[in-house]
Amino acid sequence: MNRDAGARAVLVAAMASGQGKTSVTAALARKLLRQGLRVRVFKCGPDFIDPMLLERASGAPVHTLDLWMVGVEECRRRLHDAAREADAILIEGVMGLYDGSPSAADLACEFGVPVLAVIDASAMAQTAGAVARGLRDYGPVQLAGVVANRIASDGHAGMVASSLREIPLLGWLPRQDKPLPERHLGLVLPGEVDGLEALLDKLADALHFDEKAWKALPKITQAPSAWQDAGRLLDGRTVAIARDAAFCFLYPANLDLLDRMGARLRYFSPLADEPVPLDADAVFLPGGYPELHGETLARAGHWQSSIRAAHASGLPILAECGGMMALAEVLTDQHGQRWPMAGLLPGEVYMQPRLAGLGAHALPTDQGPVRGHSFHYSRLETPAPAHTHTVKTGNGAQGEAVYRIGSLNASYFHAYFPSNPPAIAALLGGGKP
Known part of the structure; x- marks a missing residue:
């Protein structure tokens, strides 16, 4: 054919x-x-x-x-x-x-x-x-x-x-x-x-x-168009990615881009109490359903101690939505149960029945905006000041808070990585070769 x-x-x-x-x-x-x-x-x-x-x-x-x-x-x-x-x-x-x-x-x-x-x-x-x-x-x-x-x-x-x-x-x-x-x-x-x-x-x-x-x-049919060369901005770097039922919101295009930029992708499961891989040069914690697995995550001592050690050593950590929730001090689930989390981000996450965030957002960075979106039913109460905020695309209003604590970048914002490869590489500790 x-x-x-x-x-x-x-x-x-x-x-x-x-x-x-x-x-x-x-x-x-x-x-x-x-x-x-x-x-x-x-x-x-x-x-x-x-x-x-x-x-x-x-x-x-x-x-x-x-x-x-x-x-x-x-x-x-x-x-x-x-x-x-x-x-x-x-x-x-x-x-x-x-x-x-x-x-x-x-x-x-x-x-x-x-x-x-x-x-x-x-x-x-x-x-x-x-x-x-x-x-x-x-x-x-x-x-x-x-x-x-x-x-x-x-x-x-x-x-x-x-x-x-x-x-x-x-x-x-x-x-x-x-x-x-x-x-x-x-x-x-x-x-x-x-x-x-x-x-x-x-x-x-x-x-x-x-x-x-x-x-x-x-x-x-569509006219052929060559894929843009993202550059080997993560060449030789190992990016550890949490991937299980609690951390499962992953765009295939995001993973494809990391691979095209030269990163070695290593998956691990916090729910299985797997620690951050020892050879990791950066950690990506995507969104998912940590609120459904609060007890399991609270008991995952190896996972929690490994992410604290990674943070203490200055390893770049990018945490999105559910990934950020698992790094707060406490997560209160939809039944009112309070579960201790990894504690890299001060404060407590509360699940609520009402939608707390929805829509297209852009994250400002030194390399230009990263496009993405927000969709969550929880709120974070934290004394930590926001490093910056995303911008809502519909009206230009202030969007989601972005927290930067040491090597941690955390937000409810979900990034679409191919929208700005240099910015994503920088967030994961890479850059111009």
């Missing part, structure tokens, strides 16, 4: 969150994969958890596409590479199709990707047609078709299909007895879901899918 011929691609979007975009994307990815097609899935906008599930559904890493955080050219490069390697490209949207600036619709229009609208039809029938045409015409966007979710019967699906008129009903999913489980930051981690493979297969089996309508979609 000529891989330069492109791939069929859709951006899976909806009128709002909670319509079933992830379930539909996962079901479609697994169904196409089982047909022998090579599938690549992307996630629009900042997200860590949905991509983990979609990776399991598609069998390939899931990268982020975002016109601001990732940038137009890197998005174009990733789509170009995917179109050469795969038969099908699925891009899961974020929130509603037109929400945010830039929105999922902006991404679809920028790269000529048609939109596959997911409509929760559980409380409607013929009105689905009005929703579909509204989603198509408001932008407008190119609409590939509709997948109706939470359909009650074949008759219900027929009413939805007739309401769409000239818009194809590409597929529909019946109501699920066992939906994908969720928690406060989104879906439950795939490794914690019993029988996930069977659940994904069940979703794929349940998806009524119009293969003829899918094959009628045009293939997309």
Whole structure:
């Protein structure tokens, strides 16, 4: 097969969150994969958890596409590479199709990707047609078709299909007895879901899918664009990365960049009470769910003493969100239980039911801004002064506090490393060769 011929691609979007975009994307990815097609899935906008599930559904890493955080050219490069390697490209949207600036619709229009609208039809029938045409015409966007979710019967699906008129009903999913489980930051981690493979297969089996309508979609290609040379700014340096169920919010692109900059990546598990590797030249503590593992982390004496020793020796430590939470003196979980943490950052972290931070942010550095985002349900009360603050991209307002204590840089901010490789290298103790 000529891989330069492109791939069929859709951006899976909806009128709002909670319509079933992830379930539909996962079901479609697994169904196409089982047909022998090579599938690549992307996630629009900042997200860590949905991509983990979609990776399991598609069998390939899931990268982020975002016109601001990732940038137009890197998005174009990733789509170009995917179109050469795969038969099908699925891009899961974020929130509603037109929400945010830039929105999922902006991404679809920028790269000529048609939109596959997911409509929760559980409380409607013929009105689905009005929703579909509204989603198509408001932008407008190119609409590939509709997948109706939470359909009650074949008759219900027929009413939805007739309401769409000239818009194809590409597929529909019946109501699920066992939906994908969720928690406060989104879906439950795939490794914690019993029988996930069977659940994904069940979703794929349940998806009524119009293969003829899918094959009628045009293939997309993107102009080739060379990857920028990030420079060997971390050449020969070993970066120790916490990676387990408590520290799992890792963009694949971040790890790829560290590798391209010459770093040796060493993973360790604080939950397993593994210490910081002795050969580490820097430590990266990503976000995750430390609040769900407070007791285990509190008892992880080897881990705690090793990170204190690393800090005392001046080893660069970059801690994001959950990584920062594990370095406070105390973490109070969602049940009010208080757990002693590593104590590099004075103060206490408190979980709360309300969202405490959400949105796109930029971190100012000597090497220029680093792009990223914030999303957390906890607050840190600390006497430590902020070294600087991120900047909210929507209005330029002050964002998340960034704390610098000795060799530690800690914040609720999640950085997208490829947005500024020299700044990331500097945070990890590297620089110009």
